[in-house]
Amino acid sequence: MPSEPTSHWVLLALSRYEAPLLRYASAIVGSAQAADVVQDTFLRLCNQDRAAVEPHLRAWLFTVCRNRALDVRRDKRQVEPVAEVDEVMPDNQPGPTEALERREAMRRVLGALDTLPERQREAVLLKFSGDLSYQEIAEVLGTSVSNVGFLLHTALRALREQVEKKDREAGRRNR
Amino acid sequence: MTLSKDDPRLLSYVLGELDEAESREIEAALDGDPEIRAEIDALRMTAEMLREGLAERAPKELPAQQRKVLEEATRETEMPKVAPLRRRLLRPSWLAAAAVALVSIPIGVMLARRNAEPVTEQARKDATAFEAPQKENDKKKTTAPRPKDDTKIDDATRREALRMLQEERAAQGGGVPSQIPKPRRLTARSKPRADENPFVYTTSIARTTFPLDVDTASYSLVERYIQEAGRRPPKDIVRVDELVNAFAYEDPPPFGDEPLAARAEVGYAPWTPSHRLVRLVLKAAPLDSTRRPPANLIFVIDKSPGFAKDPDKLPLLQAALRRVVSRLDAQDWVTLIEHGGPSQEPWLPPTPGDDKPRILTAIDRFEPSGAASPGDSIERAFKAAQAHFVEGGVNRVFLATDEQFAAGSEQGRLAALIRDKATTGISLSTLGFGPMDGPAGQTLKLLAEEGKGSFAPIGGPNDARTALVDEALGTRTPIARDVRVEVDFAPLYVRSFRLIGNEDRTGPEREFLDAWKGPVDLYAGHAVTALYELEPRPDTSGGSEAPPVPYLLTLRVRYKDATGQTSREIEVPLIDDRYRGTQSTDFHFAASVAAFGLLLRDSPFKGEMTLADVVAMAKKSLGTDPGGHRARFVNLLELVEFTPETGRKLPPRKPPPRKGSLCQPGDSLCSEL
Numbered sequence: 048m049p050s051e052p053t054s055h056w057v058l059l060a061l062s063r064y065e066a067p068l069l070r071y072a073s074a075i076v077g078s079a080q081a082a083d084v085v086q087d088t089f090l091r092l093c094n095q096d097r098a099a100v101e102p103h104l105r106a107w108l109f110t111v112c113r114n115r116a117l118d119v120r121r122d123k124r125q126v127e128p129v130a131e132v133d134e135v136m137p138d139n140q141p142g143p144t145e146a147l148e149r150r151e152a153m154r155r156v157l158g159a160l161d162t163l164p165e166r167q168r169e170a171v172l173l174k175f176s177g178d179l180s181y182q183e184i185a186e187v188l189g190t191s192v193s194n195v196g197f198l199l200h201t202a203l204r205a206l207r208e209q210v211e212k213k214d215r216e217a218g219r220r221n222r
Numbered sequence: 223m224t225l226s227k228d229d230p231r232l233l234s235y236v237l238g239e240l241d242e243a244e245s246r247e248i249e250a251a252l253d254g255d256p257e258i259r260a261e262i263d264a265l266r267m268t269a270e271m272l273r274e275g276l277a278e279r280a281p282k283e284l285p286a287q288q289r290k291v292l293e294e295a296t297r298e299t300e301m302p303k304v305a306p307l308r309r310r311l312l313r314p315s316w317l318a319a320a321a322v323a324l325v326s327i328p329i330g331v332m333l334a335r336r337n338a339e340p341v342t343e344q345a346r347k348d349a350t351a352f353e354a355p356q357k358e359n360d361k362k363k364t365t366a367p368r369p370k371d372d373t374k375i376d377d378a379t380r381r382e383a384l385r386m387l388q389e390e391r392a393a394q395g396g397g398v399p400s401q402i403p404k405p406r407r408l409t410a411r412s413k414p415r416a417d418e419n420p421f422v423y424t425t426s427i428a429r430t431t432f433p434l435d436v437d438t439a440s441y442s443l444v445e446r447y448i449q450e451a452g453r454r455p456p457k458d459i460v461r462v463d464e465l466v467n468a469f470a471y472e473d474p475p476p477f478g479d480e481p482l483a484a485r486a487e488v489g490y491a492p493w494t495p496s497h498r499l500v501r502l503v504l505k506a507a508p509l510d511s512t513r514r515p516p517a518n519l520i521f522v523i524d525k526s527p528g529f530a531k532d533p534d535k536l537p538l539l540q541a542a543l544r545r546v547v548s549r550l551d552a553q554d555w556v557t558l559i560e561h562g563g564p565s566q567e568p569w570l571p572p573t574p575g576d577d578k579p580r581i582l583t584a585i586d587r588f589e590p591s592g593a594a595s596p597g598d599s600i601e602r603a604f605k606a607a608q609a610h611f612v613e614g615g616v617n618r619v620f621l622a623t624d625e626q627f628a629a630g631s632e633q634g635r636l637a638a639l640i641r642d643k644a645t646t647g648i649s650l651s652t653l654g655f656g657p658m659d660g661p662a663g664q665t666l667k668l669l670a671e672e673g674k675g676s677f678a679p680i681g682g683p684n685d686a687r688t689a690l691v692d693e694a695l696g697t698r699t700p701i702a703r704d705v706r707v708e709v710d711f712a713p714l715y716v717r718s719f720r721l722i723g724n725e726d727r728t729g730p731e732r733e734f735l736d737a738w739k740g741p742v743d744l745y746a747g748h749a750v751t752a753l754y755e756l757e758p759r760p761d762t763s764g765g766s767e768a769p770p771v772p773y774l775l776t777l778r779v780r781y782k783d784a785t786g787q788t789s790r791e792i793e794v795p796l797i798d799d800r801y802r803g804t805q806s807t808d809f810h811f812a813a814s815v816a817a818f819g820l821l822l823r824d825s826p827f828k829g830e831m832t833l834a835d836v837v838a839m840a841k842k843s844l845g846t847d848p849g850g851h852r853a854r855f856v857n858l859l860e861l862v863e864f865t866p867e868t869g870r871k872l873p874p875r876k877p878p879p880r881k882g883s884l885c886q887p888g889d890s891l892c893s894e895l
């Protein structure tokens with residue numbers, strides 16, 4: 048059986064993975080073009096042999112999505128900053144101080160994301176937007192599981208350092 | 223163990239990438255070291271912010287237009303290839319790829335008629351229309367004589383399938399559930415290979431293992447194919463291991479205090495008499511309601527008037543809670559928290575289980591009020607759970623609510639919180655009162671998955687009692703942890719062996735599914751049966767001397783007790799005692815089920831076996847058959863004799879009678895939903 052006449056498995060895959068893929072693609076090409084990239088990913092899935100793809104479905108989807116997204120980005124010849132945060136998260140949102148501080152911290156972490164080396168940034172995106180396992184990230188990026196662990200470890204440390212640095216700077220300015 | 227706070231394993235731990243042994247190591251180190259603990263907290267915080275931040279700025283689902291294109295593409299995969307495309311992103315270099323990928327979209331169908339209708343509704347209609355001619359064919363084929371009373375189907379199976387479909391429908395409509403990444407589940411099995419596991423020579427491999435996380439889905443599918451659609455199931459949905467494990471066996475329970483018992487039996491392989499069939503069983507102790515682990519139970523109860531006033535909601539819950547309380551004692555803790563109430567204080571602060579008057583009063587006086595955010599009450603519930611955490615016991619938060627439940631924008635954060643708490647040993651179960659086929663049911667189910675608990679839709683008093691009493695009082699506490707099995711064959715007597723069934727879990731390309739090889743937790747009442755076919759080594763002793771003891775294999779089970787502290791081992795050697803005919807009824811019954819599976823799969827190993835042989839064998843080994851389950855199996859076998867074989871070219875698309883079904887039988891994605 049090459050493929051079922053009605054490829055509902057693709058729809059099932061869609062219902063499960065569309066949100067993580069959109070998160071992931073948005074971080075690379077921006078939210079406006081993410082939908083196109085994700086659509087394209089699933090269109091390609093339609094043409095795959097289910098038995099071959101399904102054992103590593105998530106890794107497959109993210110690999111294809113990544114390639115599409117990088118194509119688009121290359122075409123635009125500019126890196127979409129991950130932190131379009133300002134439009135999405137207005138600073139003057141009402142709310143308790145704690146929530147505000149949290150949002151501020153989040154904004155900084157996302158901002159710092161763009162300062163990471165490419166590989167680290169990719170690993171972080173796959174992990175935190177797609178929730179891929181180390182094994183799957185390794186598959187997508189074509190590296191080893193232990194290297195994924197190392198990339199993420201280094202990336203998170205760098206992110207925190209960046210955020211703390213900005214915290215200190217902000218503290219100095221306030222004084 | 224000393225750990226540097228710069229150890230990459232800390233992050234792996236936070237992200238759930240360590241296995242249980244490694245996690246324990248980290249937890250041990252973490253207890254004694256505030257610096258490490260702070261580091262872990264900071265990592266969690268960063269991870270959470272990244273998850274949340276990345277989620278916030280992305281669209282949650284595809285725009286309707288693009289979704290529609292996709293739905294068309296999935297439906298039309300087999301149609302002639304015409305590729306008129308509407309897309310924003312057309313670039314020359316993409317065109318070729320797109321033309322291949324998007325196989326066809328008949329223009330008229332795509333744009334003309336459906337703008338007004340919700341996508342899922344349309345998908346359902348399309349599927350129904352698509353199915354109609356197929357149905358006609360089915361009818362023609364099933365005119366063969368069939369015993370009337372055999373066509374009834376297990377209602378539970380049907381309900382389950384129905385619920386699955388509804389949930390899936392809801393998932394497609396709302397797009398909500400995909401916000402929470404699902405934990406990978408072992409039941410997500412890939413399509414089994416059509417070919418069977420081969421015989422393995424003991425000279426190359428003498429040690430093996432078998433999966434303990436048995437599923438039984440294949441049996442109900444096979445049953446439905448035969449009974450409802452009147453045809454033999456396609457080979458690849460027949461999983462012999464699942465068929466065998468769909469039945470209850472009467473093996474002796476563990477002796478004394480032991481949580482586990484292992485058993486090994488051998489006899490002729492009915493399909494190839496020169497071979498042996500080995501039945502290996504692992505059985506966990508049945509649930510003992512008098513001896514149970516201490517419980518620390520937090521009930522988060524919906525306080526909206528809609529919930530409290532409906533006789534099928536709060537009153538049901540109260541009745542079940544009273545029953546739970548009646549079984550508690552001083553070692554247990556109960557907390558009640560209002561969900562949706564304005565108060566920050568728990569309705570009932572953590573109270574020891576023997577203070578029954580106080581708990582019962584609090585349960586009875588529970589009454590409706592205003593509304594607040596869901597996340598808040600759950601957070602408070604976790605705090606209460608942490609405060610009276612019982613080691614080695616049940617630490618569980620129950621969220622009882624109805625179809626009005628919505629986590630809204632909180633869902634991502636809530637899920638992260640729940641996931642996080644689940645790693646510390648506090649689980650979350652959800653109880654859904656009222657119709658649960660909408661987004662509320664979906665959300666509750668997902669939250670329970672994150673919380674390593676279970677989701678129970680509550681339709682009546684029985685549901686409420688089972689869900690609460692069993693869950694709260696320890697049915698769901700593993701009684702043996704990190705269970706691993708090893709089977710060592712003796713090459714001296716065994717030339718080769720073959721694991722029957724489990725085709726999709728073996729072989730190099732299944733690496734991703736090999737999680738089953740890792741340790742598994744077993745719960746009270748759990749039982750696993752594995753069957754091996756052995757090819758004995760021909761007797762070369764010449765017969766002059768007394769033959770040595772024909773020792774075939776050793777089954778070794780290693781596990782830790784419920785606390786996870788003490789490791790234990792069971793060792794069962796198996797001697798070839800085929801001549802003595804000491805096999806249990808269970809052995810013969812399991813053999814007949816396996817033989818049936820091999821026949822359905824048209825396995826190259828099915829030997830001389832015929833369906834009539836299987837029927838005879840099954841009939842002789844019904845045993846006491848408490849639920850009449852085995853008798854139904856015999857009925858099923860007899861029904862198969864009237865059943866045409868499934869053609870190779872045209873696999874039945876929709877054997878279940880439901881119209882508009884999006885789920886193919888044997889669909890692992892479906893079975894996971």
